[in-house]
Structures are given as structure tokens and as C-alpha cells.
Amino acid sequence: MSTTKKYPIGMHPALPPPSGSVGPVRWMRDNLFSSVSNTVLTVMGLYLIYIIVPPFVEWAFIDSVVLGADSRKECLKIMGDDRGACWSFVYKRWGQFVYGFYPVEERWRVNLAFLLVAATVAVVLVERLRANKALMIGALLLPVICFFLITGGLFGLVDIPTNKMGGILLTMIVGLTGIFVSLPISIMLALSRISKLPIFSILATIFIEFIRGVPLITLLFIASTLLSYFLPPGSNFDLLLRVLIMVTLFSAAYIAEVIRGGLAAIPVGQYEAADALGLSYWQSMRLIILPQALKISIPGIVGSFIGLFKDTTLVVIIGLLDPLGIGMAAISTTEWSGLGTELYVFIGMFFFIFCFSMSRYSLHLEKKLHTGH
């Protein structure tokens, strides 16, 4: 094709780039096939996906059975020759997976508590709602409300002993309590540790180093067995409460160190500037130092939270039935034995959804608070 239209020099409109240097083709060339070794790796990666994903999808979704089976045998009968996953035990025991052994007629209380937590999370996350003072005060009251809602004993709600709580409810109680109670404690610990007053710094250091030097599982064993030796016989110190205290202390010690890292990263000029302004210690911490230090610490803190949330499965070892414990009890019955793979995939998905959401929120926070210097 010959050009017929003449342009003055320098006035020619920009032509579209050649097709090989834009769009998906360009992206693939840059990212997947930029060299021989990258091409080989890409092909191998694609092959891996090919051999893993379709069979998994077939197993987990297409050939699987959810409804209509009361035992693994019936599952196998329904499936015939196409062996897929048997999710029936999750369906059949959904109540146990969510509430543990919480009485059926009282489960609405747990549902309401879950709903309140979800609403509060929304309030805290959405900026427009956060501006509303009344809503924020409501959010601060949430732990108290949930506590009475779940355990009962007030407003005519039936008392529910903590050993009835299990499954996702237990994970939520341990995880959320650990996360929210440990944060203020850890800030105090971090400030104590860098305090100029030796009594504070020594005590905080001893506490942090002790807790960090001991595995969580040991602390849980202490909570479950050793503590009751120190208490007077006959006094019944609730097991779940003991576990909550241990988990909170454990997580506080770790987060304190993360925050101390954040504090150490603040230039000394900031401290001196705060002093020069005549701010008291607490004012300078609240207005100048902590907002910056906490912002820097967000990835570390959220990392600790995610670790803590996953660590809640360790309570299985002292006989509390979290979703994993409920599932293991389920697959140890004669009806459902042999369904280990299904159980671990299910529990894995559950934890992945929660932990991935937390890590995405942390990314979002980092971006939002990024002010740049």
C-alpha cells in the first residue's frame, strides 16, 4: 500500500506499535519466553499445572459426592468407578465443624456473634463508616457483647460451658482473642523493653525472651496440665481460658519484638523533635512515634497474626476440638474412616481463605498508609 496522504514534517500521527511489542504477545515474550532457560521453565511449569490441576478439579468437584451418603461406603457406591472426593462427612457434620458441640437450639447465638464480628470488621475497614463515632464505640463493645452472647449467663441466656465450643467457633475465639488482646499488650511490652527505667526494660526482656524461647506447644501443655498443680484442688480454672491466656502471651511477645523493630527504625531526630516540642512521654508516643513505628511494623504484625491463627490448630494436642480435631474425630468413626485426604484439603482451604484475606488486607493498609519520604 502506498501512502497517499502527505504530512508536514513532524506532524505525522503516531502509528500503533508493531503487533509483537504490545499486548499479551509482548507480555509473554518478556515474562515467559525471554530466554531459552525461561522457556524451558515455562513449559515445565505449564506441564506441572496440567498434570496437577485437571485431576484435582475432577477429584474435588466433578467426581465428588456431597449429598445423599451416610458413610464412606455409600459415597463409593454413588461414585461407582469414577473415584472422587467424598465431602459428605463435612456436609453431615457441618454443625460440628462450625460450632463443635454447642447445643443445637442455642446456635443462633454463635451465628449472631459471627454476624456482629463481620459487621464490626466492615465498620473498621470502611473509612466512611469509621468516621461515625457511635459505630466505633459499638465496635469497641463487641468483645464484651460476644463474650456474653457465646458463654451466656446474662439476660436469661443459658450458660454454655466452654468445653462445648469447638470447630470454627473455637478457632475464632482463640484466634481473634489472641490477635486483639495481644496487640495492646505487645505495644506496652515493646515500650517497656526500650524504656530507660531498668525495672521495666529488665522485666519486659525476661518475659519476652522466656516466651520466645519456649515453643507454643510447651506453653499449651503448661496451660493444660501444669497450671492445675499450682491452683488449689477443686478450683476449676477453665481450660479454654488458660489456653487463651497462653496464646495471647505468646503472640504478645512475638509482636512486641516486631514493634520494637519498628521503634528502632524511627530516626532519633523524631524523638528529639517530640521532646523539643515539650510533649510528654505519652504524648510523643501517641502523636509522633507510635503512628510511624506501627506503620512500619504492619507486615511483621500481620505475619505474626497469620502465624497465630494457624497455630490455633495446636490445641488439638491438648484435646480441644478445633476444625481439625472435629475432622479427625469424624474420620476415626467407622462410617467415615479413610477420608484423610478430603479432611486435610478441606481444613487447608479453610485456613487459606482466612490467612490470605488477612495478608491482602495488610497489603491494602500498607499502600493506604504509605506516605513516602
Added chain:
Amino acid sequence: MKKLLPIAVSLAALTAMNVSASTLEDVQARGVLKCGVSTGLAGFATPNDAGQWEGLDVDLCRAVAAAVLGDSEKVEYVPLTSKVRFEVLKSGEIDVLSRVTTWTFTRDASLGLNFAGVNYYDGQGFMVPAALGVSSAKDLDGASICIQTGTTTELNLAEYFKLNGMSYEPVPVETSAEGRQNYIAGRCDVYTTDASALAAQRSVFEDPTAHVVLPEIISKEPLGPVVRHGDDQWLDIVKWSHNAMLNAEELNITSKNLDERGANANDPSAQGLLGTNEAKLGAMLGLDKKWAYNIIKQVGNYSESFERNVGKETALKLERGLNALWTNGGIQYAPPLK
């Protein structure tokens, strides 16, 4: 969690706390028996789809609750792992531990615990494909056997074959799952581990009837309920709750016929057990005279409990074997109710 306030109070008044009088009084005052069970073991203690605990060990908890509180449902099940079970019992958080616990010298003598009897005699057994036509372990000369390495089962096996002048070819495996796979794949003729575990494994097979668990048991694993040292009355109650179930079976008293038997004046043994004559067995234990009546009415005799949880009609399909009454060739033997 609601116990926060009482805890604060009790911590403040540590010295004011008085030591609990007796386990029986504690349980009666509380109105519920705290019983430690497995976190999940087929046939012995598992929660069913509705969340109710079931199993042979669970039935023992229910029997004690029926004897002490008159209601077998008044039990708080505390799922325990094998690691924490003794500590939890000793610290007083549970009243009785009924969790497939093997009665051994060391545990009885050094842990400050008392075993209150044996509700299941377990032991190492053998599983073979039914197609082999083997009916006794004595026929296993020259067989290849899948066995977990580094366990007592390995030693038991070697000893048993040596004693019987037989030879075998070991196929070592690391885990029970690996053992099952090797056995299914035909890499060994025989699979050996604890008999109740064998039965549980077998129930997962595609066609369990194609495999048989041989009657011979070659090691001793007496499993029974455990209580703390220092409360003999409570030990007696747990011991005789189990013995009442055994004696009921021996006297052929079941949950169905007990009213009839208790009313029969020509049946003094049954009447004594059921508390319908002058014998005051319950009072000697510090219990109601209906204590055994309640056990048998609500839980059943030993045979009923056994058949319901692990017996022929269940997926485990365990033989009575050693757990048959002494009158039927087993070793379940309860002292007389005199």
C-alpha cells in the same frame, strides 16, 4: 470463660479453699460426671454425626454416671490425647479416665493412679486375606508379614514365632497406613498390629469380608478405666460399675428383661444386683440401691455394650475372644456379688 469472677475470687482466697471431700460427693454436687475419653477412636469413643459420644469406653463413663447420678446422659466428655491424659486425671479435672489405657506395672505403681478393671483385653493380632484359607496363627509358618519397625509388636512377633517353632519373612513398614497399603498390594501375606486397630483398618477396605482377623492374640494390652490414688470409695464405684455389667451378663440380665428378673423372688442374685431385695449393695458403695439397675437399664450389660460398639453387627466386627466371660472361654471375670 464465665468463670472469670470465681477464678479471681479463688485466687484471692487461695488458702481459704478447702480440699474437696470425696470424688463421689464432688460428682453428686456437680450433677455431672467428667470423663476423659479418646479424641476419636472407632468403637471406643467417637462423636457420631449428631455430636453424641459413642463407644465401649464411653459406655463405661455412662455406666458410672448411671450408678452415681441415676442418669447415663449426665456425663461431660473431655477428649484427651495420650500425652496429657494422666496429668489431667491427676490434677482433678476429670473424675475417671476411660481412654483405651493399657494397664501396666509402671503406670499402676509409679504414676499415682489406680486401674479399676479391664473393659477390653486387647493385644497384638494378625490379619490375612480370607482367600488364604488360614484360620489360626499356627498355620502361618513361612508367611511374609508386614510389621511396623521399632515397636513392641516386632518383638512380640519374633517371640511368638520362635516359641511355636515357625519361621516368617518380615516386611518392615514405617506407619500403619504404609502397612495397610503394602498388605493390600499383596507385598505381604499377613498384617500384624493391635487387634482392635486391625479391625478398624479392615473396616476401611473395599471388601472387608475378604480379610479375616485371626483369633490368636500374642501380646497383653489390658485396657481399662483409671482413677486417682487416694479415694478408695471412688475406685470401688468405678470398679463395680464395670463389674455390675459383667455380672449382669453372667446372670443373663439385659436391659430388656431386668424388670422381670428383678421382680422374680426366686432369683436372689438378680434381685441383689437390681436392688429389689434386702441386700444393700448400693448402700455399701455409698450409692442408691438402684445403682446397678440404672446401669443395666440405661447402658446394658457388658455383652450389649460390646455388641453395640465393636461386635459382630458393627463395622469393626470384633470377636468376643478374650473378652468373652470366663464361662464362655474368655477371661472377663467379675468377682461375685456377695
